[in-house]
Amino acid sequence: MKSIADLKKIREQARHNISLRESGERTQVRVYMGTCGIAAGARQTIAAIIDELAKQNIGDVEVLQKGCIGLCEHEPLVEVERKGEDSVMYGHIDEEKARRIVTRHVIDGVILDEWVVNCGCSIGID
Amino acid sequence: MRELSLHILDVAENSLRAGASLVEILVEEDIVQNKVIIKILDNGCGMEQEYAAKVLDPFITERTTRTVGLGLPMFAAIATHCSGHLQLNSEPNIGTEVLVEMERDNIDRPPIGDMASTIVSLLCHDNPADILYRRVVEKDEFVFDTRELKKQLEEIPLTEPSVLNWIREYIFEKEDYYQRKGASDNEINS
Numbered sequence: 541m542k543s544i545a546d547l548k549k550i551r552e553q554a555r556h557n558i559s560l561r562e563s564g565e566r567t568q569v570r571v572y573m574g575t576c577g578i579a580a581g582a583r584q585t586i587a588a589i590i591d592e593l594a595k596q597n598i599g600d601v602e603v604l605q606k607g608c609i610g611l612c613e614h615e616p617l618v619e620v621e622r623k624g625e626d627s628v629m630y631g632h633i634d635e636e637k638a639r640r641i642v643t644r645h646v647i648d649g650v651i652l653d654e655w656v657v658n659c660g661c662s663i664g665i666d
Numbered sequence: 667m668r669e670l671s672l673h674i675l676d677v678a679e680n681s682l683r684a685g686a687s688l689v690e691i692l693v694e695e696d697i698v699q700n701k702v703i704i705k706i707l708d709n710g711c712g713m714e715q716e717y718a719a720k721v722l723d724p725f726i727t728e729r730t731t732r733t734v735g736l737g738l739p740m741f742a743a744i745a746t747h748c749s750g751h752l753q754l755n756s757e758p759n760i761g762t763e764v765l766v767e768m769e770r771d772n773i774d775r776p777p778i779g780d781m782a783s784t785i786v787s788l789l790c791h792d793n794p795a796d797i798l799y800r801r802v803v804e805k806d807e808f809v810f811d812t813r814e815l816k817k818q819l820e821e822i823p824l825t826e827p828s829v830l831n832w833i834r835e836y837i838f839e840k841e842d843y844y845q846r847k848g849a850s851d852n853e854i855n856s
């Protein structure tokens with residue numbers, strides 16, 4: 541059984557990782573979910589991203605849940621923005637694809653073209 | 667949506683969007699009264715009476731990205747379908763309460779589902795708030811309070827992936843216990 545006392549160990553490990561990080565901006569991974577995103581499975585997508593990051597011991601990435609942006613037909617939507625690079629929007633991202641995006645794009649910096657959504661618009665945040 | 671926990675995520679997302687700093691979530695199974703009770707309470711911006719009365723209509727939304735708001739009407743529909751109801755109480759500048767009750771053994775009642783992922787997903791919201799989650803089955807109660815966690819974590823943010831993953835596994839273990847308990851209490855009562 542896990543207990544709150546475990547947090548002490550997690551805290552020490554996180555502290556160690558954070559001290560190793562270079563300062564400055566962090567990579568952001570944004571998952572968009574209104575009712576439509578949730579219904580399309582966005583919750584499992586975000587859980588998979590967090591799990592993959594934690595398993596690979598990647599700390600300097602911020603995972604953000606954001607509201608619906610009206611691209612409901614492409615959900616679940618995942619946007620990756622690496623430090624100093626343009627952001628990339630991916631559509632129809634299930635758990636498996638989400639794990640691959642973490643490994644290939646977030647960590648290795650390779651854009652996975654086949655899942656990119658070209659919405660032809662600048663994204664308006666609600 | 668196949669799980670109550672998905673509706674809870676959806677309704678609590680409204681609370682975060684409303685600028686709440688604390689969201690309280692109760693999920694209770696009352697086996698003797700044959701009820702599932704869900705309550706989501708926030709201290710966000712609230713709504714005017716007149717607007718709140720209309721919000722259960724899907725054509726009411728503040729979204730600019732879409733013309734229909736689906737969250738509350740969908741949850742209300744499933745509650746009614748399971749011989750229950752959804753009640754919305756809101757006051758401007760005070761906050762909002764969504765109270766749902768439904769028949770626990772109704773054949774159409776969705777399972778509670780993955781509350782662990784729901785909580786973790788809320789913790790990642792770009793408008794973050796503290797979360798007090800209470801899970802009750804009969805006299806047994808599990809309480810999860812991010813304010814307690816923050817004390818343990820000191821300066822380390824809750825949103826650190828390793829922390830979020832631990833939270834998910836922690837709640838998941840408790841949920842598993844409560845789901846088993848719900849199932850075995852059923853047999854005792856029948």
Ligand SMILES: Nc1ncnc2c1ncn2[C@@H]1O[C@H](COP(=O)(O)OP(=O)(O)OP(=O)(O)O)[C@@H](O)[C@H]1O
Nearest residue numbers: 574575680681684712721727728735736737738762
């Ligand atoms: N907790 C709350 N505090 C303040 N306003 C709320 C709250 N919950 C709902 N509302 C208002 O009611 C509207 C309808 O909510 P509902 O969840 O049904 O749809 P929505 O959030 O607009 O869109 P979606 O379909 O993505 O959920 C919201 O746009 C918001 O204006």
Ligand SMILES: [Mg+2]
Nearest residue numbers: 575676680737
């Ligand atoms: Mg909503």
